[in-house]
Amino acid sequence: MLAAGVLAAGTVLTAGGAATAGPAAARQVVCGLQPYFWVTVGSVNYYLGTPNKLSSGAAAILKPSQNSTTAWDVCRSPGKWPYLENRGLALTSPSPAPART
Numbered sequence: 408m409l410a411a412g413v414l415a416a417g418t419v420l421t422a423g424g425a426a427t428a429g430p431a432a433a434r435q436v437v438c439g440l441q442p443y444f445w446v447t448v449g450s451v452n453y454y455l456g457t458p459n460k461l462s463s464g465a466a467a468i469l470k471p472s473q474n475s476t477t478a479w480d481v482c483r484s485p486g487k488w489p490y491l492e493n494r495g496l497a498l499t500s501p502s503p504a505p506a507r508t
Contacts, residue, residue: 438482438492443473455479457493467498 444455446469453469456477470477479491479498491498 436482436484438480440481441478442481443477444479444491455498457496461494461496463496465496 445452447453451471453471454473454477456468456470456474458465458468459476461476475494477493479493481489482492482497483489
């Protein structure tokens with residue numbers, strides 16, 4: 408199972424995992440490359456993509472061909488980790504499970 412989703416571009420994830428939006432953060436983002444990411448099963452490549460009808464919170468999915476829904480921009484904000492973006496939405500992962508004490 409692919410555990411990833413997409414959030415609106417310009418959404419900034421804070422250290423606590425909360426999402427906030429702000430035009431200042433979006434202006435500083437630099438994107439480029441548009442690589443494809445895939446896995447091969449047997450002799451078939453499946454590409455990481457987004458649903459055709461894209462919405463914030465949608466799950467990332469695997470698709471059998473390359474197209475605009477499987478091309479990812481690599482983006483970076485100053486002082487932040489790079490992230491992947493497709494058609495204006497950023498690839499995210501679910502929060503890790505809380506630590507056991």
